[in-house]
Amino acid sequence: MEEAIRRFRLWAERRLPALTRYRRPEDLPIVLHRRRIYIVPTGFGAAFTVLLLVMLLGALNYTNNAALMLTCLLGAATSASMLVAFRSLNDLRLTAVRQSEAIAGEPMVLHLVFTGGDHAHASIHVEMDDQIEAFAVQARGETVVSLNLPTQHRGWQPLPRLKLWTHWPLGLFHAWSWIYPDQSVLVWPRPEVGGPSPSLPADDEKKQRLHQGEDIAALRAYRAGDPQRHIAWKHSARHEHLLVKDFEQPEAQEEWRLDWRQLAQLLPEARIARLARWLGEAEVVGRPTSLWLPSEDIGLGHGRSHYAHCMNALARLP
Amino acid sequence: MKRWRLFRRARQQPLERRPFDLLSLTILVVLGVHAPHLPVWLSLGLALLLGMRWLQRHRLGGRAPAYLKLPLIALLAAAVISHYGTLFGREPGSALAIGLLVLKLFETESPRDARVGAAFACFVLMAALLFDQGMVETILVAFGLLPALATLRALQPARPQTSLPRELLPALGLLLISLPLALVAFVFVPRLSSPLWGTNGNTQARTGLSPDMSPGDFFDLLTDDRPAMRVTFEGTPPPNTQRYFRAYVLSNYDGRTWNRGDADGSPAVVAHGPAIRYTVVLEANGQRVLPALDVPLEAPREGHLGPDREVRADRPVNDPLVYTLSSAPRYQLQGQLDARARQRDLQLPADFDPRAHALGRRWRQQFGDDDQAIAQAALKLFHDGGFSYTLSPAPLGHNAVDEFLFGTHEGFCEHYASSFTVLMRAAGIPARVVTGYQGGYWNDIASYLLVRQADAHAWSEIWLAGRGWVRVDPTAAVRPERVSQGAAATNAATSADWAPTQWWLGWRNRWDIVNQWWNQGVIGFDTLRQHGLLTPFGVHDASEGLLALLLAIGASLSAALGLLWAMWKRPDADQARTAMQLLEKRLAAAGVARRHSEGPQHFFSRAARALPSHRDTLEHLMRTYLELRYAHDEPPADLLKNFRRAARDFRPRRVVK
Numbered sequence: 001m002e003e004a005i006r007r008f009r010l011w012a013e014r015r016l017p018a019l020t021r022y023r024r025p026e027d028l029p030i031v032l033h034r035r036r037i038y039i040v041p042t043g044f045g046a047a048f049t050v051l052l053l054v055m056l057l058g059a060l061n062y063t064n065n066a067a068l069m070l071t072c073l074l075g076a077a078t079s080a081s082m083l084v085a086f087r088s089l090n091d092l093r094l095t096a097v098r099q100s101e102a103i104a105g106e107p108m109v110l111h112l113v114f115t116g117g118d119h120a121h122a123s124i125h126v127e128m129d130d131q132i133e134a135f136a137v138q139a140r141g142e143t144v145v146s147l148n149l150p151t152q153h154r155g156w157q158p159l160p161r162l163k164l165w166t167h168w169p170l171g172l173f174h175a176w177s178w179i180y181p182d183q184s185v186l187v188w189p190r191p192e193v194g195g196p197s198p199s200l201p202a203d204d205e206k207k208q209r210l211h212q213g214e215d216i217a218a219l220r221a222y223r224a225g226d227p228q229r230h231i232a233w234k235h236s237a238r239h240e241h242l243l244v245k246d247f248e249q250p251e252a253q254e255e256w257r258l259d260w261r262q263l264a265q266l267l268p269e270a271r272i273a274r275l276a277r278w279l280g281e282a283e284v285v286g287r288p289t290s291l292w293l294p295s296e297d298i299g300l301g302h303g304r305s306h307y308a309h310c311m312n313a314l315a316r317l318p
Numbered sequence: 319m320k321r322w323r324l325f326r327r328a329r330q331q332p333l334e335r336r337p338f339d340l341l342s343l344t345i346l347v348v349l350g351v352h353a354p355h356l357p358v359w360l361s362l363g364l365a366l367l368l369g370m371r372w373l374q375r376h377r378l379g380g381r382a383p384a385y386l387k388l389p390l391i392a393l394l395a396a397a398v399i400s401h402y403g404t405l406f407g408r409e410p411g412s413a414l415a416i417g418l419l420v421l422k423l424f425e426t427e428s429p430r431d432a433r434v435g436a437a438f439a440c441f442v443l444m445a446a447l448l449f450d451q452g453m454v455e456t457i458l459v460a461f462g463l464l465p466a467l468a469t470l471r472a473l474q475p476a477r478p479q480t481s482l483p484r485e486l487l488p489a490l491g492l493l494l495i496s497l498p499l500a501l502v503a504f505v506f507v508p509r510l511s512s513p514l515w516g517t518n519g520n521t522q523a524r525t526g527l528s529p530d531m532s533p534g535d536f537f538d539l540l541t542d543d544r545p546a547m548r549v550t551f552e553g554t555p556p557p558n559t560q561r562y563f564r565a566y567v568l569s570n571y572d573g574r575t576w577n578r579g580d581a582d583g584s585p586a587v588v589a590h591g592p593a594i595r596y597t598v599v600l601e602a603n604g605q606r607v608l609p610a611l612d613v614p615l616e617a618p619r620e621g622h623l624g625p626d627r628e629v630r631a632d633r634p635v636n637d638p639l640v641y642t643l644s645s646a647p648r649y650q651l652q653g654q655l656d657a658r659a660r661q662r663d664l665q666l667p668a669d670f671d672p673r674a675h676a677l678g679r680r681w682r683q684q685f686g687d688d689d690q691a692i693a694q695a696a697l698k699l700f701h702d703g704g705f706s707y708t709l710s711p712a713p714l715g716h717n718a719v720d721e722f723l724f725g726t727h728e729g730f731c732e733h734y735a736s737s738f739t740v741l742m743r744a745a746g747i748p749a750r751v752v753t754g755y756q757g758g759y760w761n762d763i764a765s766y767l768l769v770r771q772a773d774a775h776a777w778s779e780i781w782l783a784g785r786g787w788v789r790v791d792p793t794a795a796v797r798p799e800r801v802s803q804g805a806a807a808t809n810a811a812t813s814a815d816w817a818p819t820q821w822w823l824g825w826r827n828r829w830d831i832v833n834q835w836w837n838q839g840v841i842g843f844d845t846l847r848q849h850g851l852l853t854p855f856g857v858h859d860a861s862e863g864l865l866a867l868l869l870a871i872g873a874s875l876s877a878a879l880g881l882l883w884a885m886w887k888r889p890d891a892d893q894a895r896t897a898m899q900l901l902e903k904r905l906a907a908a909g910v911a912r913r914h915s916e917g918p919q920h921f922f923s924r925a926a927r928a929l930p931s932h933r934d935t936l937e938h939l940m941r942t943y944l945e946l947r948y949a950h951d952e953p954p955a956d957l958l959k960n961f962r963r964a965a966r967d968f969r970p971r972r973v974v975k
Contacts, residue, residue, distance in 0.1 A: 027914055034885060048437055055444050060510045063637060065841050066451035067444050070459060072503040074440060076496035077467065080880060084492070087884040118888045123474040134475035168477075169488065170470040171433060 025158070025182035029095040029115075032164065037089050037177045039082060045172035048078065078172055085175040088124065088168045091117025092137060097159065099185040101308065103276075107148035108185060110159075115142045123168040128160055154189035154272070154315045188311045191277035192270070198256050198278055219243045255288040255300055272314050279314075283307040293317065335376075337432050337472040339482060342372050344439045344465040345419055351446040351459050352416055355409060357401055364420045371423050382424040390421055412445045429473045436469040451637065453836035464489045495880075502872035508862045509845045526603035527565050527774060530577035531753055533718060533732040540709055540730065542771035545601055546755060547609060548834045549767040552595040556611070558757055559801055560647050562777065562789060563609035563769065565754035567626035569662055571743075573670035574718065576736065576751045579662070585623035588613060588786075589653065590646030597642045599837045606631045609754050609769075611645035612789060618643050619846070626750075627651065640842035651787040655748060663748035663781065671719040671740060678744020689782050692745045693790055696738055700795040703727065705734075707797040731800070734792035735776040748781035752789070756801065764831040775800075893958060894946050897965035901939065908970040918943055925970075932970050939964055 041049065052075050059067035095113050102108030112126065116137035125134050128147050137143045151157060165176035219235055222242035235243045258278055263271040275291070282289045288302040291310045295317060298310055345368060353361045367390075371382060394417040395405065402410035419442055422435045443462045447455065467489035471477065526546070528535065547563075555561075568576035593615055600608060608621050608629040617623045618641035621631040629643070655663075666675065678692075685691040704727050711729040714721045719740045722733050735751050742749035756775035758767040777791040794801040852860045860868075889896075902912045910925045922940035926933045942961045946953045 044433055044437075051437055051441055055441060056507075057514070059444070060507070061513045061515060062448065063509070063513075063844065064447060064451060065504075065843055066456040066459075067447040068507065069456065069500065069504050069840065070444050070447060070463075072507070073460060073493060073496065073500040074463060076499035076503065076876075077463075077492050079499065079877075080492055080496040083880045083884040090885060091887065120478070122478060123476045125475075136476040136478065168474050169492070170467060171473055172470075 025180045027182050028097065029093045030179045030181060031093040032089050032091065032177050032179075034086075034090065037086055037175055039086060039173050039175045042167060042172060042174045045078075045174075048172055052078065078170070081170045082173045082175075084169050085166055085173040087119065088121050088166045089164060089175050089177055091119070092121050092124065092164070093117070094179055094181060095142075097181055097183050097185075101188065101311075102149075102151055103188045104151050104154045104190045107150050108187065110147045110149050110185070112145045112147065112162075113142060114145065116140055122166075124164060124166050127163040127165065149185065151187045154187050156184040156316070157187050158184045186312055186315050188315050189269075189272045189276045191280050192273035193277075195274055195277060197281075198258060199262070218246045220246050255290070256282055257290045257292075257300075259292040260294060261292070268317070272317060276311065276314055279307060279310050331429065333427055333429055333432055334472070336482070336485070337429070337469050338375060338426065339372075340465050340469040340472050340485060341426060341432050341435050341439075342368060342423060343482075344436060344462070344469055345423055347462040347465055348419060348439050348442050348446075349416060351443065351455070351462055352412060352449075355449050356413055356416070360397060360401070360413060360417075363397075364417060368420050368423065371420075381427050387421065387424060390424070391418075394418070394421065408448055412442065412448070415442045415445065432469060432473055436466045439466050451841050453833060453840075456836075456840075460493070463493065467492060495883075498879075499873065499876040502876060503869065505843075505848070505851065506865050506869035506872060508865050508869075509848055511845055526605055526771065527607065527609075527753055529566055529605070529607070530575050531566075531568055531732060531736075531751060531776060532575040533714065533722070533729065533736050534711070536730065536732050536774055536776070537709060539771050539774040544771050545768055545830065545833065546603070546771045546773065547598050547600045547769045548830075548837065549599075549611075549758070549769065550597050550765065551767070552597075555760065555767060556594060556647055560612070561755075561757055561767070562612040562752075562775075562791075563755040564612055564614075564628055564752050565607045565609045566752070567624070567628045567779070568751040568753065569626075571666065571740070573667040576739075583625040585625060585627050586652035586787075588615070588627065588646070589650045590615060591648035593644040593646045595642070595644045597640065599834065599842060600635055600639045600641070601837075602635055602637050602639075604634055604636060606634050608635075608639070608641055608643075610643050612647065613645060613649045613651055615644045615646055638837050638841045640838060640844070640847075650785060652781070653784070653786050655781055660748055660781075663750055664743050664746065666740065666743050671717045673717075673720045674723055674737070674740050675744040677723070678741050678746075681741075682745045689745075689747050689780070692747060693742065693780060696741050697790070697792060697795040699723075700734060700738070700792050705729075705796050707793065707800065731776045731793040734796060735778050738790065738792040739778045742778070742780050750779050752777055752779055756791075759827045759830075761827060761831060761834075763828060764834060766831075766834055768827060768830050768834070893962060894943070894953070897962045898943065901965045901968060904968065904970060918947070929970050932968075935964070935968055939968065 052071060055067070055071040055074075059065075059071050093115050095115050098111040098113065100109045100111070114121075114124075114135070114137050116139050118139055120139045120141075121137040123134060123136060125132050126145055126147065128149065131147055133145050133147060135143050135145050149157075149159070159181050161178055161180045163176055163178055165174060167174060219232055220243065222231065222236075222244050226244045230244050232243045232245045256278065258275055260271065260275070263274060266274065279289060279291070281287075282302070283304070286302055288300045289306070289310065290300040291298040291313065293313055296313045298306075298313060301309075346365070349361060349364055349368070374382060394414065398405060398410050398413050398417070402413070404410055405414055415438075419435065419438055422431070422438065426432055426435055440463065443459050443466070446459050446462075464486045468485045471488060472485060526539070549563075566578055568578055570577050570579040590613070594611065596611065598609070608618065608631050610629045613627050614623065614629055617629055620633075620639060620641045621629050624630050631639070652659075681692045681695050685695065706728045707730055708728045709730055711722075711733065712726040714726065719737045722729055722737055723741075739749045739751050753774070753776045755769045755773045756777070757773050758769035760767055775791075775793070777789060777793065779787045779789055781787050791801060848865065849860050850858070852858075852864075857864070898918075905925050906912070908929060910921075910928045912921045916924075919940060922936050922943075926936040926940075929936065939961070942957065942964065946957055946961055950957075
């Protein structure tokens with residue numbers, strides 16, 4: 001059965017370009033308009049139509065004009081609700097998709113930024129796979145909807161096709177539109193679980209880089225932005241330029257120089273997983289790291305942004 | 319593989335409080351519009367159940383206990399059967415439907431239940447109109463749609479949150495914008511020329527004229543203020559004293575009751591003077607008679623003439639009916655009376671009213687062959703004999719006419735008409751009783767005559783050689799203002815306990831215009847009127863196909879208007895951007911599409927390279943645009959105008975590749 005539906009869908013996409021036109025990825029912002037909004041009655045809408053027909057037939061048969069008028073009124077209101085459903089989607093736009101950090105295998109929280117047109121958009125559902133979120137957008141307002149995107153592999157993952165639909169206002173009509181943002185999200189590699197620590201080259205121990213500390217290591221020329229209280233006024237008096245005291249201190253955490261080439265014995269994916277684990281461990285204790293990859297050479301650094309930079313580089317590896 | 323479905327089955331969440339409240343309100347309204355025809359105990363019982371369920375869900379939450387449902391349904395069916403005797407038919411059917419609707423609320427716990435409940439409520443609302451199609455009722459029922467639509471709306475997630483009364487406003491808006499389409503559909507939906515299934519008359523008892531009459535019967539009628547019919551005349555209306563609307567002609571008398579007998583045959587011949595043409599909108603009364611001004615010349619389309627020129631309807635009047643007739647106020651009806659008819663109109667039951675019979679015979683001896691003198695003598699008796707007009711006469715016994723004539727001396731039109739006819743027959747003059755309406759309220763604003771049930775009247779007709787049947791109204795001899803001013807004047811004077819002010823009467827009579835308009839324009843809009851709709855445009859009989867076509871055109875026009883509304887966008891306030899978008903569109907058509915994140919300068923340069931023939935124009939456009947955008951805080955108006963004109967006039971030719 002499902003296979004038949006799939007085949008039918010493929011056939012429909014081939015035969016009905018209007019339905020498939022927006023199945024190609026497109027740039028943001030995506031604006032919904034009349035050429036891409038489709039409407040069919042819901043099951044309840046079909047049942048309600050049958051009810052209206054019964055009422056119409058009864059009113060005509062009993063030549064009851066008051067009942068006929070009521071039926072006409074209800075029928076007209078039903079038709080008008082179709083326009084309201086259309087209007088609810090019309091002019092809605094997806095302006096941005098923000099990704100969050102996620103490692104492969106774990107869902108990534110996507111933030112979809114919708115902005116409204118001239119009027120309010122009530123009761124819109126965004127559907128991705130089996131996830132449905134309902135939201136409303138004010139006229140010229142902005143609403144951020146969060147969805148969980150399942151991930152499997154590291155690297156660039158294109159966004160799936162999203163369905164925007166609404167049953168507004170009476171639940172009689174199903175109006176929908178497909179959007180396919182041409183945007184990919186970067187999924188970080190999954191770190192391996194357990195394993196050896198990086199083997200540090202012995203000579204690196206001696207070249208311990210000193211960092212800002214309390215002992216004056218040297219004097220150097222003033223650079224814009226140096227704090228005033230670091231200026232060595234006595235020494236400066238004897239020179240043409242201002243001199244600044246350079247403080248250094250031994251780093252508490254020894255640094256890790258991670259290198260792709262050190263792990264030649266492993267398969268590429270295993271290497272990436274190990275590097276990811278090391279990066280993670282270093283990040284937890286605030287250890288400075290540098291990373292050498294065939295594609296990129298990242299200098300020493302620490303902190304969240306450095307970690308994200310390294311993970312991004314790992315994720316982007318071929 | 320991803321499952322792909324056209325209709326996604328919404329996950330069933332528990333019903334929120336707001337839609338439940340709205341659904342309860344809907345059902346309460348449905349109960350309210352049906353209450354007039356439901357037995358009071360059933361209405362109250364259902365309202366009580368509704369209230370209990372509402373409280374139960376709010377206080378305790380959750381479903382009503384399941385063991386309640388089946389007994390309640392059985393109880394409902396038993397109640398309906400015990401009151402109506404059956405489950406089928408209009409009244410029991412609607413009572414059952416309302417009961418089921420209330421019970422539906424007991425198991426309403428999901429949006430789907432609420433949806434079904436709201437749809438069913440719409441249906442039951444419409445059923446209320448089968449009982450009464452009046453304008454006020456119709457409008458009430460239409461307002462009943464508001465909570466039903468609001469319920470459906472409240473089921474949608476992520477909707478704007480408002481208070482409960484404000485939830486009804488969008489539904490009202492929806493109904494208002496759909497009104498034009500509804501009217502178009504109402505006017506052009508082809509009507510059925512004959513019903514598809516039996517529409518047997520309702521058995522509901524309605525007050526109104528009945529086909530037989532015994533003195534005292536009219537009491538209910540004479541105190542009933544509901545409209546009986548409304549009449550519009552072509553030309554000047556007849557004066558009050560000529561507004562006798564004949565309904566039943568009663569010839570058979572059994573000493574107590576007058577009835578029509580089983581007379582059938584061709585209508586009596588009539589010679590007549592100038593005719594009056596008029597249209598009657600008759601309220602539903604369940605009877606098979608169409609009251610007609612004295613005396614009708616031909617039968618309307620909806621009925622036929624009886625032998626005494628009374629108009630009989632082909633079908634019981636269960637819905638308001640519009641018919642057009644001609645009548646002649648001056649006429650000679652049935653110049654020759656054959657022996658059989660004469661005998662029928664002279665018969666009197668032997669063992670009743672000996673004194674009245676004797677009086678009749680005495681008059682005959684006294685006046686000889688002068689029938690008219692005998693009638694005058696009878697009227698003189700009523701006028702001078704101490705008779706009075708009252709709506710609450712003393713009860714009469716076996717010899718009703720004798721007791722009235724020689725005893726109580728008080729009564730209303732029925733007593734006088736009945737006694738007069740008995741006296742005439744006793745004197746050997748063919749006579750009969752006619753019931754119908756007399757008088758009415760002339761509405762100046764809309765120029766129509768409003769006849770109420772209280773205008774019901776009974777009079778006599780006597781047959782005089784050479785003049786045929788002559789109308790004689792003995793009540794007029796007792797109380798002339800009954801005929802000249804109408805029933806309201808007489809009755810108000812008679813029943814002191816209920817004397818409405820003149821102001822109230824006038825206001826009520828004026829308000830009746832609306833009902834007249836509604837009955838004529840809406841209720842009376844039948845197949846014939848529909849087909850004659852296009853007469854002003856030269857189409858005298860619009861066919862079903864033409865009507866369907868017009869309906870389609872009307873619906874398309876409404877759809878186009880609706881689409882305009884749905885797709886209308888506020889024009890962009892930034893005129894320079896609008897002009898630039900126009901340029902981009904034209905250049906894209908010429909093969910130079912602006913790239914994503916391409917600056918205007920780069921874009922124009924690229925366009926100029928691609929379209930060398932337009933180089934100068936494009937460079938001018940680029941300079942103007944850049945100046946417009948970046949040189950001023952507030953760009954000068956002429957520069958903007960300049961740019962817009964240049965953009966409008968720029969029509970690049972396509973690049974030849």
